Amino acid sequence: MFKLKPMKTLFKRDRRTGDFVFAVIxxxxxxxxxxxxxxxxxxxxxxxxxxxxxxxxxxSLTGMTIFAFFHLIGSALSQxxxxxLKEIGLWVRSLEYAAWFLLYVWLVPQVxxxxxxxxxxxLLVFRLGYRELKMxxxxxxxxxxxxxxxxxFLKVKIPGGELYEYLPxxxxxxxxxxx
Numbered sequence: 001m002f003k004l005k006p007m008k009t010l011f012k013r014d015r016r017t018g019d020f021v022f023a024v025i026x027x028x029x030x031x032x033x034x035x036x037x038x039x040x041x042x043x044x045x046x047x048x049x050x051x052x053x054x055x056x057x058x059x060s061l062t063g064m065t066i067f068a069f070f071h072l073i074g075s076a077l078s079q080x081x082x083x084x085l086k087e088i089g090l091w092v093r094s095l096e097y098a099a100w101f102l103l104y105v106w107l108v109p110q111v112x113x114x115x116x117x118x119x120x121x122x123l124l125v126f127r128l129g130y131r132e133l134k135m136x137x138x139x140x141x142x143x144x145x146x147x148x149x150x151x152x153f154l155k156v157k158i159p160g161g162e163l164y165e166y167l168p169x170x171x172x173x174x175x176x177x178x179x
Contacts, residue, residue: 018087023072030065037061100124112161113151114179117143152178 041054049055100120108116121143122136130136150156160176167175 018091019078020072020075021088023068023075027065027068027072030061030068034061034065100127108161109159110161111163112175112179113158114144114147114175115161115163117147147179 037054037058041057043052043054100123104116104120111119118140121139125135125139151158164172164175
């Protein structure tokens with residue numbers, strides 16, 4: 001009726017691709033956080049140890065470091081599955097979009113919110129593999145709507161671009177205020 005599995009299969013752990021790299025990174029991250037604990041929390045000489053402001057962060061970071069260490073050991077001792085480098089490549093490639101965003105944020109104060117959005121939206125559409133004119137026009141239209149909603153209607157304070165300084169007076173103030 002009810003059959004027990006052997007202990008060996010009960011605790012069997014398959015190492016997935018990228019698991020060892022994740023375990024190493026997570027252990028380094030948890031050790032880094034644990035090493036900064038005394039800098040970030042206040043320990044008082046008064047009151048019980050368990051009532052200290054740094055007690056529960058210390059407990060959680062200690063536990064996180066211990067379990068990250070166990071994860072690393074388990075990952076290192078598990079049977080290796082090939083293809084790990086391929087998955088790491090996917091992780092690194094995903095950082096490309098963070099770089100696109102950082103470049104966009106860096107260029108907005110220099111060029112302006114509207115021009116940068118109208119440049120970056122079609123660039124990202126191109127980067128994603130779309131090549132039809134319809135997709136570029138749609139991306140530009142959506143970028144214009146995003147600027148219109150955030151800057152004009154919601155009045156989000158986004159710095160005007162230095163490029164706007166070269167526009168004539170009334171157009172310059174209109175562009176800085178609305179776009």
